[in-house]
Amino acid sequence: MPDPRRAGARTAAVIEAIRQRLATRALAPGQRLPSIRAFAATMDVSPATVVEAYDRLAAEGVIRARRGSGFYVADMALPPLALVAGEPRRPRAVDPFWVSRQSLDADEGTLMPGCGWLPADWMPQDALRRAVRAVARSSGPALTDYSTARGSGALRRVLQGRLAGLGIDAFSEQIVLTSSGTQAIDLMCRMLLRPGDTVLVDDPCYFNFLALLRAHQARIVSVPMTPSGPDIAQFETVLAAERPRLYITNSGLHNPTGATLSLQAAHRLLNAAAAHDMLIIEDDIYGDFEPEPSPRLAALDGLQRVILIGSFSKTLSASVRCGYIAARPDWIEPLIDLQIATGFGGPGQFAAETLAQVLTGGSYRKHIEELRARLSRARPRVAARLQRLGVTPWLMPRGGFHLWCTLPEGCRAIDVAQAALADNVVLAPGDVFSAAQSAAMMMRFNVAHCEDISVIAALERAIN
Amino acid sequence: MPDPRRAGARTAAVIEAIRQRLATRALAPGQRLPSIRAFAATMDVSPATVVEAYDRLAAEGVIRARRGSGFYVADMALPPLALVAGEPRRPRAVDPFWVSRQSLDADEGTLMPGCGWLPADWMPQDALRRAVRAVARSSGPALTDYSTARGSGALRRVLQGRLAGLGIDAFSEQIVLTSSGTQAIDLMCRMLLRPGDTVLVDDPCYFNFLALLRAHQARIVSVPMTPSGPDIAQFETVLAAERPRLYITNSGLHNPTGATLSLQAAHRLLNAAAAHDMLIIEDDIYGDFEPEPSPRLAALDGLQRVILIGSFSKTLSASVRCGYIAARPDWIEPLIDLQIATGFGGPGQFAAETLAQVLTGGSYRKHIEELRARLSRARPRVAARLQRLGVTPWLMPRGGFHLWCTLPEGCRAIDVAQAALADNVVLAPGDVFSAAQSAAMMMRFNVAHCEDISVIAALERAIN
Known part of the structure; x- marks a missing residue:
C-alpha cells in the first residue's frame, strides 16, 4: 500500500514546481499547463499525483480547468500573499x-x-476631541501641508522625553514618525531583510508579525516563550544554528502571553545577539500598560542593534494613526528616503499634531x-x-x-x-x-x- | 594611454562585485575585505583600480579603512536604497x-x-476645519477605532460616484483606501512585481516613481513623452522588445509635462498592453485640475488590466492623508491582506471621514x-x-x-x-x-x- 505521507509529499512537490513556474512566469497567465501525462513524466510521479496537484491549484483559483482541453493559468492570476513565500496555505x-x-x-x-x-x-474621546479642535484652530498649514520628512517635531520631542523615561537616550532626529506601528516594522524589514533571510520570533507571537514576515518572504524560526522572556538556552541554540538576521519581539508586555522580559534574560539575549550579529526590533506598543516600566532591550543596548518601534493605537487612538521608529543615527537618512519612496512620508501632520497635543496635555x-x-x-x-x-x-x-x-x-x-x-x-x-x-x-x-x-x-x- | 571610459568601467565592475558580496552577505559586517593585491588578481584588474573602487565605497560609508590593516565592511552597514538595485549612485x-x-x-x-x-x-482650510469639527462631534468611534479593512464606506461611496463621472464603473467594494497615493502605488507594486521585473515609465515622469521602482529593484525602461501621451510607435517597440510587466503613468494631466493622453493614443496604448500582457497603474492625482475630464485608461479598459489610484493631497489636504486604489474585484482580497500585513490597514478613520465630509459638502x-x-x-x-x-x-x-x-x-x-x-x-x-x-x-x-x-x-x- 502506498505511504500516504510520501504521496502527500509528491503532490506538494508538483504544486511547488507549478508555483515556481508561475512565480518566474515560465507559465504566463492564460497559458495551458503541461498535460497531466507529460508532467507526470517530467516530475517522475504518477498521473494521479498530478491530477491531485492540479485540482488543488484549481481550488485556490490559481489555475482553471477547461472542459475537455486541460488546465490553464488563471487570467493574470496574482500570487496571493500566502503563496508568495511558497508556503502551503493554512486553513x-x-x-x-x-x-x-x-x-x-x-x-x-x-x-x-x-x-x-x-x-x-x-479610549480618551473627550481629550481627542479637544485636541482635534485645538489643532484645527491653531494652524492652517497643519490642516493642509505635508509634514517634514521625519514628521512633526512636537511629537518627536514628546517621544524623546518618553524614551528618556525608559532609559533610552535618543535625539529627536533619531526618531522618525510612520503611518502606523505595523508600517514602522515593515519599513525596517524593507531596509534590513532580503527574501529568504531568517527571522526569529517568539512562540507564540503577535500574529501580524507572521503575516508581515511572510510578505517579506522571510524564513521564520521561533523560540518558546516563558513568563520571563524567550527560553534563553533555546534562544542561544537557535542563533548558533540558524543565524537569524533579525529578531522581532515585544519586551514589556508580550503579545499574546502578557509575559515580561526579565533584566537577566534581556542581558543574555543581547549578548547572544551580539555574538551572532543579529538585529532586534523591539515593538513597545503595550509599554504604557505596564504598572512600572520593565527593562527595554533598546535601553540596555543603547539603540545600537535594537530598533525601538511603537504607536498610540492601543492607548489613545487607532483612528488618528501614527507610529514611530527610534534607531541608530546613521540609519535615519536611508530610512527617510525609503519612506518617501514608498509612502511620500509618514503620518499626516494633522494626526501627529493632534497626538502631540493629547500627550502634552495633563489628561493623558x-x-x-x-x-x-x-x-x-x-x-x-x-x-x-x-x-x-x-x-x-x-x-x-x-x-x-x-x-x-x-x-x-x-x-x-x-x-x-x-x-x-x-x-x-x-x-x-x-x-x-x-x-x-x-x-x-x-x-x-x-x-x-x-x-x-x-x-x-x-x-x-x-x-x- | 589607457582609455578612461574603460578604466571607469573596470572600477565600476570591482564596486559591483563588492556590492554583490555584501548583498549576499558573502562579506559580513566587520569582516576584512580581500587585500588590494589579491582582489586585483581575482578581478583581473590593476591594483590601482581596486584602490579606486575601495576609496569610493569608503566615501559612501559602506566600508571603512583602518590605518595599516586594510578595509573592513562597515559595522552592520545597511544597503542604502540607492544601492539596493545595484545602480550607480547619482549626484x-x-x-x-x-x-x-x-x-x-x-x-x-x-x-x-x-x-x-x-x-x-x-487649500480649503475653512472647509477642512468645519469637517474636522463635524466628525469630532458626530462620533466617538471615528476618533478612536480602526477602520474597516477597505476603509471608510462613506469615502468609498464618494469615490464610486466620482469614478462613475469619469466613465469608470466600480463597486465601492472594488475600492480600497490607503495611507497615501504613493502608498497605493507601492502596495500594487508589492503585489505585482518581483525584483528584476521590467517596468515602463514616461520620459520624463514623476520623480518618485523612479525612487519607488528602485526600492522594488525593478528594471526601469522609458518612452519619450509627447503632448498627447507617450510616443506610441516607440511604446509599441519597447513593449515588444522589453516585455515590461507594468507601466506607470498619469493620463489626465501628466507630471511634469502637463500633457494629456489623447483618446486615440489611449486606445493604441491599451491594445499594445493587451498584446504583451502588460499591466498599467494610472495615477489620477491631478484629475480634478482638468478643465473637463479627458479619457481615462481605466474607463476604456474597464479596470481589467488598469489599476486606478489617486489621492486628495494636491487639491484638498496633504496633511489629512488618504489615497485609494480601484482595481479588479478578484485582486481586492489579497490587496487587503497585504495592507493589513504591512500597515494594519490604510488611513485613519478620522482622516477618511473628514475627507468624505468635505467632498460631500457643497464647498469642494x-x-x-x-x-x-x-x-x-x-x-x-x-x-x-x-x-x-x-x-x-x-x-x-x-x-x-x-x-x-x-x-x-x-x-x-x-x-x-x-x-x-x-x-x-x-x-x-x-x-x-x-x-x-x-x-x-x-x-x-x-x-x-x-x-x-x-x-x-x-x-x-x-x-x-
Missing part, C-alpha cells in the same frame, strides 16, 4: 489574518473577546492610570469566570488586556473559534499566534471585551 | 529624492518654485472651480515672465500647476538648481524626472509658487 482559522480580518470587518453587535484593542468607550497620564486600574480589576474577574469553564490563564500578566489561556482537555481552539464565529463571536485561536503551530489548545482573550457576560455564555456554548 | 541633484527632500524640509522663507504642491493658503466643487480659474490666470502670466528669461514652456497645459520648460541655450538645470539652492530657492531640475537622463536642460516650475516676484528674480540670478 483560514489558523491563518495569521484570521483575527484581524474578522475583527476589522465585524458587524455591529459582534462580540470580540479575541480582538486586539480596547472598546471605543475605553490620568487616562492611562485609569486604564491600568480598570484592567487590574477586570483581569482577575475575567480569569475567574474563564476558570469556571475550565479555561486557565497560562500567566497572570502584570498589565495589559490580554489573557493567554489553555482550553479544557480535549478542546481544539480552531473548533471553538469556528463554533463561536457561527454565533457572531470573534475568538483568537492559539495557532494563529504560533509559527511552530504549537498552540492548538491555547486561546487569547481580551479582558475588556470579556466583561460582557454574554461573551462568557457564548464561549461556554462554543466549548460544549 | 544628489539628479537623485529622484532631491526635490522631495528639499521641499519637505525647507526652512520657513525658502522659495519653492520646484515643489509639487500648492501653497497652504490655496466651488473650491476646485476657484483653483482652476486661479491657475488659468497664473499659467500665462508666469510663462510670460519665464520667457523673458529665455525659459520656454515645452507645452501650455490645459490645467494643473506645472510648467515643464526648456532653459536658455547653454544652461544646465543641475547647475541652475544648485546655484538657486545656495540662495534658499528649491528648483526641480529636469533629470530628476528622467530615467533616460534626457532632460539636462529642462526644469519643472510650479506656477502657484512663481507668482512671488522674488522667485523670478532668484531664477534670473541662478541662470546668470
